[in-house]
Amino acid sequence: MIKKIGISTFLFFSLTFFSQTQIKVLDSENKNPVPYAKLMFKDKDYYKNTEENGEITLENNEEINHIESFGYENLDVSKQQNIYFLKPKFTDIKEIEISKPKFTQTYTIGNLKKDDFGFLSGLRNWQVINFFANNNKTEKTYIKKIKILTEVKKTKKDAVFNLFFYENIEGHTGAEKLKNIVVTCKKGKNITEIDFSKNPVTFPKEGLFIGIEWIMNEQNHYLDTVTILHTDGTKEKNKIVDRVNPLFFGYTSLSRNAVGRNTENFKSNNKRDYRSANSHNLTMEVEITN
The missing domain is CATH 2.60.40.1120 (Carboxypeptidase-like, regulatory domain)
Structure with a gap:
């Protein structure tokens, strides 16, 4: 196909x-x-x-x-x-706050709907990052579960990708990742689920940036046959291209909370290469608990 x-x-x-x-x-x-x-x-x-x-x-x-x-x-x-x-990085922790979720209330933010848009890895490797706002300012909340719609093709092994978190500093990501998790996803179209119920992640009042990054190795690599739509309107059919799993689905959103980032810099909405990415959000749902 x-x-x-x-x-x-x-x-x-x-x-x-x-x-x-x-x-x-x-x-x-x-x-x-x-x-x-x-x-x-x-x-x-x-x-x-x-x-x-x-x-x-x-x-x-x-x-x-x-x-x-x-x-x-x-x-x-x-x-x-x-x-x-x-060399392992060891961070000095000045103060540790110990608390456990009550799990008495849960709600979701984000969306699992999709359209005909997909986030693909490319020659200039990049990340896709969604911002998730916290509308509950009265009590401490946690991330219990994250669901993301993925598609894995033509692979002998399960695919893997990086799921990461950045703190929100006045509408921008912090300098370093707060957390990075290697996630495994199965072949085909699936809702890939990451369960944090045993080790909940604090969902700060400022909200969080949550994103994905492709892992560029042979485990995820495959060849695909596609029709390429060029910017001048011409089509190139039956083109064999190198790809990396997985494909992440997106959906059109007026809120446009997703941004594209290459290995060095954020790209603004008026940059041609990232215009499409910034008009879509990742098909990702975050379950929050108190």
């Missing part, structure tokens, strides 16, 4: 060069593999992630600039080598 897609940004996976270098990324404390660590390259506008075993094979024209993974300090790479060690 050929699927028409209105976004012409596709993942670049070079299949024409023979891979030259096998890389491992390990935890410096326990020497365990760091799964899905992100490798940024010099003079490239894309990134790649390690596999679940912390390994990745690089092309001969890919030179690592730095490596990052949530919970670890960023590693600037000055010398190319075969094994890299990431």
Whole structure:
């Protein structure tokens, strides 16, 4: 089946060069593999992630600039080598507030409806981030569950992606992620559910930015046949393109709470490449409890 897609940004996976270098990324404390660590390259506008075993094979024209993974300090790479060690990041906690949800009331924000729009990963890798406002200012609330509509195609293994949280600072995301969770989603169209009932996430009065980021590795990679709609109105049929799972659905919304972000900067609504993204919200539903 050929699927028409209105976004012409596709993942670049070079299949024409023979891979030259096998890389491992390990935890410096326990020497365990760091799964899905992100490798940024010099003079490239894309990134790649390690596999679940912390390994990745690089092309001969890919030179690592730095490596990052949530919970670890960023590693600037000055010398190319075969094994890299990431140092765990330890944060001093001045005060710990201990409280448990009552689970007496729940409500949902966001929406699981969809239209013919999908968020795809592309050559310039990016994140899609929704803002979720907290309208309950009187008591402490928590995130109990998140549901997101995904589609996974042509894969031998389950797909994975990053679900992350940023605090809201005067309408903008904080400098660093508050939390990052690697989520597994099954083949086909599914409502992928992340259950926080045993470890609820505090939903602050300022609201939260919640988003997704693609994990660029062979586990998620597949080939697809599509019709590409170019900006000049022409169509390119039966085009074989490299893709990365999953596809995230979106829906048209007047509130337009979703923003697109590449690896460096936020993109404003008047930027052509992100105009469509900013007119749609992620098909995501967040269940809140007290």
